[in-house]
Amino acid sequence: MKSTTAGCILMKYMIFLVLIVLPIGGDSLDAALADAEKSKKVIKVNLDGSGEFKTVTDALKSIPTDNKERVVISIGPGEYVEKITVDKPFITFYGSPQNMPTLSFGGTAHEYGTVDSASVMVLADYFVAANIIMKNSAPIPTGQFRFNGGQAVAMRVSGDKAAFYNCRFIGFQDTLLAYKGRHYFKDCYVEGTVDFVFGGGKTLFMNTEIRSISNELVMIVAQARKNASEDNGFSFVHCKVTGTGDIYLGRPWFPYGRIIFAFTDMCAQVNPLGWHEGAFPTTNVYFVEYKNTGPGSNTDKRPAWVKTKLSDAEVQPFLSTGFINGDDWLTPPPSL
Helix, strand or coil: CHHHHHHHHHHHHHHHHHHHHCCCCCCCCCHHHHHHCCCEEEEEECCCCCCCECCHHHHHHCCCCCCCCEEEEEECCCEEECCEEECCCCEEEEEECCECCEEEECCCHHHHCCHHHCCEEECCCCCEEECCEEEECCCCCCHHHCCCCCCCCCEEECCCCEEEECCEEECCECCEEECCCEEEEECCEEEECEEEEEECCEEEEECCEEEEEEEEEEEEEEECCCCCCCCCEEEEECCEEEEEEEEEEEECCCCCCEEEEECCEECCCECCCCECCCCCCCCCCEEEEECCECHHHCCCCCCCCEECCCCHHHHHHHCCHHHHCHHHCCCCCCCC
16 A cells, blocks of 8 residues: 555656646647747847847847747846837747846837837737846936826837746836736736836736835726726736835726736735725726735725625636636746
């Protein structure tokens, strides 16, 4: 009996080892991605000239417009001051986890419009970033730009099937724009002051810190679901809400906004109301809090239009990579 038990344990252990080395999508990756992952080209970028290029932009220019293979742009340490547009598919930005490079630019809505102010704009599908800091270096909005023109995006992702691993997004107002498409943020960090996670994407954040750096009223999330037929929303699972100021988790920016916080630790700076209504309608929003922890997670004073007592079955569709159809396209974090 003992040897049989030991054999079962060993078998379970071996199965576990096999599972953790398989791609997240297993054998079910969509055809275009599966073909692209069969080969990998690496382009080295380094500020000191030791790579093939000194700028990320020049490296991107060297890639064919109709690219069909995974191209990893390995970015050396330092701060790259350039406005970057990724308009070719199957691109990976990779930095060293011990010395993460910074991609930085100071664009604002006053100069470019909000969506085009981004330091990094991902327009193509199948983008991956690992160990990268993306920063908008514009100063905190003051004066006439505090409410109009001071928005300054660090990352705009408009492509479908984009994944970010161990990345940091630095800015003030409108730091991270998940504009459209499906996205996955794992082990990341996002900081800002107002609406610093926003857009109309279908986006899953896991084990990610969302940090307010304001000393005033803060609204973290503004999600742009316009009607009941739109299949998008933001889900924060096993995340942390930290920082300073009078923090609200989000606001009803669009009539059918969908935002879920689950198993997330919330600091004491989260306002007891949790959500900021403003002058926007709340009838059709889908704002959910589920099994969160920390001093800011008490839902006793939450507005009636916030769902705090959903069943496990009702919340389950938003808690895993199934929310973003991850089996079709998610692969493990890259390594070199």
